[in-house]
Amino acid sequence: MLVLGFFYLPIAMLFAQSFNAAKFGGQWTGFSLRWYDELWRREDIHQAAWNTLLIATISTTASVVLGVLAAWCIHRFRTRAQRIHYGLVYAPLVVPDILMGLSLLFLFINIGLSLSLTTIIIAHTTFCMSYVALVMLGRLQDFDESMIEAARDLGANWPTIIRRILLPLLGPGLAAGALLAFTLSIDDFVITFLVSGPGNTTLPVQIFSMMRRSSPQVINALSVIFMTVTFILVILSQRLTRPQS
């Protein structure tokens, strides 16, 4: 209870405050949707939201492709090289974001890539890929490869095997990995902050910059929407990773 309270009390506060009519959240002056209405009219926030979704979609797609390939290689070939590969895939999960962000920033500067949406997408793909690979690796370890042999033995060709065996068995893991990647991408602040060029903000970066300039209540409203979306995605991905009974 205490742990839950500790964790959810601030969120509940934020949630309540976003419906407070008062300009500064000190005291409750009545229920209002005015901050949501204001949010609706802010062009810069729309642009940031659009950027966030665009970046998340592209980097999720890229990281799913790369992550699945990495997981397949690690799972299939148990050589020394693949053990090192596993370590390298695992590393981005434990390296502090600030270090990853900085190293990516130096890389982009050194190869002369100007900071833009592209650099953000590359950066997001880098760390999302690791998560996708690890989720898929877990799924592959549960996957019995004799399923493929059995299906071939019974006359199935590769398209049929993919459609009737691989997708039903590995699809949920794939979707879970993709959702996780998507969530991480829209949530990321530190790395995005470092590698985003001027004018290419995402929602987390936008919120951060708004904290200094605009009404805290608009931020509250934005945060509530943002959090709800993230929350739904996380629940969805958890559902998909749950083992089938």
Place this chain on the structure above:
Amino acid sequence: MGAFIELQNITKRFGDATVVDDISLTLNKGEVFSLLGPSGSGKTTLLRILAGFIAPDAGRVLVNGEDITAMPPNQRPVNTVFQNYALFPHLTIRENIGFGLSVAKTPIDRVAEKVDEMLELVQMQEHAHKRPAQISGGQKQRVAIARALINKPQLLLLDEPLAALDLKLRQRLLIELEKIHAEVGGTFLYVTHDQGEAMSLGDRIAVMHEGGFCQIGQPAEVYEAPQTRFVAEFVGDTNLIDATCVEVENERNLGLSTTELGHIEHDLDSSRRAGGVFLANKAINLQPGDKAVLSLRPERLALRREPPPFAEEQNTVRGVIEDLSYQGSQTYYHVRVGERLLAVSKQHRRFLPHYTPISMHEDVWLSWFSNDGHLIITSRDQS
């Protein structure tokens, strides 16, 4: 259903190791053929070559005269029952069994009809709508068999299908498998390391060792007349005794000498020879000087407290019980004879309360007739 299958000079190497070494074999139409061998003998590799999962480095596989060596597994008229069942966990039993037909774009009502037949064949009707995780190991194996048979394969491969099941269930499924074969016919290749399964199911057995066949024959032939030392030891328990042929005694018997069993008595005049000479059936042609191994099954040795009654062509030795294990239907003894420990099994003809069984450290007599043992020639006399 059912075809003759021909393997011609199949060889498969993995790296430096030759796993299957120039094997040729013909399976008759409708026969159940057991491939028996220890793990690592190459039997699973051979099975996977037949299924099409592995391409041989040399040799051909023919079904009804048609070369299928290069044919991918999904086009072969061959189906497999996998050791771990390999049922599809996301499909029901019904969908699992129907998989082979539905993949072949069979009309739905036809699939349903055939699946019903198969469900009945393996008596799984009431489990049709369950998923593999909800049924027992024995039931999974039945489903795996039904799933493999629905395509009416020319050849059904069974890869140690009962290995994961307990003894009682294994025995029951063996009988069921025989019934299924009698009902559907077809050629079965049954791969196992269990000699009991191989012998009870197979019309013929091939004993495989280090990538090659040691012996192919009917179960009784392989058990009673092993052609190599390995076969004698691997198929059943046996005592192997190294000996040298010393004399052709008469038209039926050979005299062989061995240093392993100490003094041996038999009905023919033994005063001419020193030490251990025993009589053996002249089933194989040995000349004096040839070396051979006598395979003497534990159940062929008669164990008594008193000397056996006189009989012709009987060999007798004396020994001491060094070890015994009571197993209900029989007692298994280790008897010290000369420098050897001989394994002897004895069935109990009377109820235990009414007699005192032979026990540890007792002096005993062991006897066997000249045709109770089987000779395996090891080397011809060069002189």
